[in-house]
Amino acid sequence: MTSSETRRIADLGALRAIAHPLRMRLYRALFVARTATASQLADQVDEAVSLVSYHLRKLAEHGLVEAAEPQSEDGRERWWQPSSYGFSIHDEDLRDAPELAAASAAFGRTIDAQRRDIYARFLDERHTWSEEWRAASVSSEWLPRLTAAELASLGDELDALLRKYDRLARAAEAAGDTEGRENVAVHLHGFPYRTAG
Structure with a gap:
């Protein structure tokens, strides 16, 4: 079961794992879905199931995702979920650790690029949303x-x-x-x- 706590990432392996652009996209998609199979996530990120499975296993090696209870009768499907309610990176964990600081900067750039992509997609597709959703959206x-x-x-x-x-x-x-x-x-x-x- 996903922990209700936010995981604090302070080790280089986990930080490098989540800084990978595809892994971050998979983590985000899994966080939104709550639980999903590699096949479902592959459809969302438009990648091969085998590649998605590989990256999910890498995230699991670092405790960022974990196996979830099966959501269907198909015993061949492996279900995944985030292992915690998000994660955080703290500056004090990066002090006197240049490799951690560099990995954190790479992670920050990955996140920033993905956030810009999400917002640009909304701007491009804004007209497809209802008037209620357009009025509710916030940019300040x-x-x-x-x-x-x-x-x-x-x-x-x-x-x-x-x-x-x-x-x-x-x-x-x-x-x-x-x-x-x-x-x-x-x-x-x-x-x-x-x-x-």
Whole structure:
């Protein structure tokens, strides 16, 4: 059963495993589906089942995904699920560890590229969504002047709020309330920057 805790990744092998672009796409698809077979995931990412199976096994070697209870009568199908309720990478785990820092940067670039792709696809397909969904979608940028402690607090509050909505949605789905539900991506970045000049 998927742990309700967020896994903290602090080892190089796991960080390199999840930094692989296809593995991150598979992890994301599995997180959304809750459970899936390699064949189902292969359809979503448009890759060969054998390749998807290989990458799922690599994710499992590092404890990022795990075998799930079968969801069908076909005993030949192997079902997978995330091993935890997401994962996190903390700066303090990267200090004095240049290889971990480099792997974390590679992971960050992979995630950023995939997030941009998801949002660009929404922009390209926006007209295919209902008026209600178009009106509900959010795109904003805030540029406050904060201290590091304030930014950390803001991140904690936003994380708690999003976790609350996700858990409410999962509970509603488990109770059979699936009407009108769609996958929703919420991407947040909060980081210091310097203006040019």
